[in-house]
Amino acid sequence: MLNHYTAGVILFGDRTQLTSHSLPKVNFDNYEAVLSFVLVNNNHWKLLYIHAKTSTVFLVDPAQSIKELDDSEHAAKRIQEYFRMRRTRHSITDWVDVKWKGGVMGHPLQTDGCSCGVVVVKMAKAVMESFPLIPNVNFECSKKYMKRERRELALEILEASVFDEHTYCAMCAALRPPGSGSPITDWVQCDDCERWYHAQCLAMDSRDIKKAETGYWNCPLCK
Incomplete structure (x- = not known):
């Protein structure tokens, strides 16, 4: 797994940035594939999959794109230039x-504007499970399913994270819930672990909030 920032530099960085991320201590000949996530324009995640056995680079876009093959071929060209730079700089x-080429794999498409991160994580999992074969990735991408998957992924990350649960929402890890909405934020506290949550992040309506405030309430992590 390649650091997502380094992957972004390889694909989009200038010469100075490339040389500062040349990874001279890494011998890529020891690897049969490389996976990473790439943040495009600071608002959209793509999956980068470098498959050494077939010399193929996949830059997988969870949104519908007619340019996916072109983007993968451009990524292959950048990766070729990156390894030539490493030879010049570090011998x-x-x-x-390797004569890298761009490729396209079958995959589902996100159906909303906020699930690209979850989709690429699930695609990465499918790629690893199918290795060394190139998978035809297939899973549900409905808005309802993605909402549940985002929640499950957030909980998994939170369980492995360390942050001030008394100051920030244990679901989104922020002071204010994401997205635009009411300037007034409802908070609820778990009676077991004492973590605080934005009611909005748990999709709680006014009745749910009242029950949590007046009765014994368990958060998703404690249920």
């Missing part, structure tokens, strides 16, 4: 002679 030759 290392791993992957430098």
Whole structure:
């Protein structure tokens, strides 16, 4: 797994940025594939999959795009240039002679404007489970399903994270809930773990909030 920032530099960075992320201690010949996530324009995640056995680079876009093959071919060209830079700068030759080409794999498309991160995580999991084969990724992407998957992923991350649960929402890890909405934010506290949550992040309506405030309430982590 390649750091997402380094992946972004390889695909979109200038020469100075590339040289500062040349990874001279890494021997890519020891790897059969590389996976990473790429943040495009600071608002959209794509999956980068470098499959060494077939010399193919996939830049997978969870949104519908007729340019996916072109984007993958551009990524392959940038990766070729990256390894040539490493040879020039450090006299290392791993992957430098590989003739990288762009490819496209079958995959589902997100159906909303906010699930790209969850979709690429699920695609990465499918890629790893199918390796060394190139998968035809298929899973449900309905808004209802993605909402549940975002919640499950957030809970998984929170369980492995360390942050001030008495100051920030345990679901979104922020002071204010994401997106535009009412300037007034309702908070609820779990009676077991004492974590605080934005009611909005848990999709709680006024009746749910009242029950949580007046009765014994367990958060999703404690249920």
